Amino acid sequence: MTHGVLWPSDSLDFESKYLTTIKDYTLMKKIINFYRQHNLYGEFSNFYQAHIEINGSIWPTTEHYFQAQKFPNNPEIMKMIQEAETPGTAARLGRSRSFPLRKDWEQVKDGVMLDALRAKFTQHPHLKELLLKTADACLVEHTRNDSYWGDGGDGSGKNMLGLLLMKLRSELEENSEWVVC
Template sequence: MNTINFYRTTDDYGEFSNFSHHRIWLDGAHWPTSEHYFQAQKFHDAAYRERIRRAHSPMDAANLGRDRKQKLRSDWESVKVEVMRKALRAKFTQHDELRQLLLDTGDAKLVEHTGNDSYWGDGGDGRGRNMLGQLLMQVREELRGA
């Protein structure tokens, strides 16, 4: 099976990164990136979610989302995968070029290749869960059926 690794937005398939600059419309608002949306959903506090939505960059949004001085939603661990799936569906249905790029990967295994994350990514050594890659492959299958 062919494998496509992605991580940095400047690399091949960097569009698969949540940091890629593809605005999405979701839950009644425009979000600069899927990272902004995902990080904001960690919190019930509407003002803090808005602060994340308005963050200058996806890295700023990520840093705000990782601030543990803020109270996470109590159900976050049980909903985070569905939140990510929702963000990815929006991104890959609202941008025709991204939809085509994803579909053009065929049956390739998609892997967020990074040592920085063993949940969303592969942990750098392939032992991580690669949940972002898994969800992208699921969205790809949904798009095929659409």
């Protein structure tokens, strides 16, 4: 059971209520930065090569799955993304506005990401162990390339990927509290 949770069960959009910036809430916690899949803690990157199975389909990476979910009404585009040779190619295809994006994407994207992360860290025991070993550290996708999923490079971003990983870490621990860093 979780106590003192700062994550409303009905919404993934809590930062406006509880958080200001990464700089404000990381001052007193251990921070683990991650970004590139080949660097330290690169396993937390969506580009890290760890296949996942969701609803009977195998996806090469969480990035492949996430990008494909933007187009649930277009199986051809989903298949093209699923079969993309690299996660970078999958990301480029998913970010292309040549294809019509699902109308509710902004409302569902955090949940889609959390589903992908749950699959990744429950289907690969070594990744689950790595995530749990981070204990109460603040996990930060440190990149100036993304101020929604990452920290914007200077701590001004939302760091949603890091926040979702910390939420998942809490779920995977028995009788734990989810502590916001």
